[in-house]
Amino acid sequence: MRRVPEFKSDKEAEEFLETDLSDPDFSQFQPVKFAIGHKTAQISLHVPEPLLDAVELRAKARGISNERYIRELMERDVARTSSGSIQADPVSACEQVRELPAEGRGRAR
Incomplete structure (x- = not known):
């Protein structure tokens, strides 16, 4: 071959x-994962500089942007089974989170 x-x-x-x-x-x-869906929300985080440095190193090692790396971390965490209530792919998990009452989402919308 x-x-x-x-x-x-x-x-x-x-x-x-x-x-x-x-x-x-x-x-x-x-396998490669493609970013699916429109990104319409924006966040701003204040983090310790050593943490940001570590994120930048990990993202660079993977050949992706810091933002993409952080988004992947968030997607993976949200997609994990959370006491049996939320699982599946990130898009499905996000849909499930939207169906929760505002107090179950960590912030009011």
């Missing part, structure tokens, strides 16, 4: 897709 190369341009990728794809080793690929 041949390894799938890294592409430097869309043209290279297109040319590769035009070749025989019966023997490449696709096991090198890893």
Whole structure:
């Protein structure tokens, strides 16, 4: 099996897709999550500088922005089972949270 190369341009990728794809080793690929849904709310956080430094390092190591890294952390936490009441993917979990009374959401809306 041949390894799938890294592409430097869309043209290279297109040319590769035009070749025989019966023997490449696709096991090198890893799942990717795409940001789905419009981001209409904005927050501002005051955090200790060492915490922000650590977040920046982790985000940089993953090749993503600080904001995306923090959003992923939030999505993962919200999607986790919370005493059996909230689980599933982040979008579904957010919908479930919206259905909670305002006092159950941590702030009034």
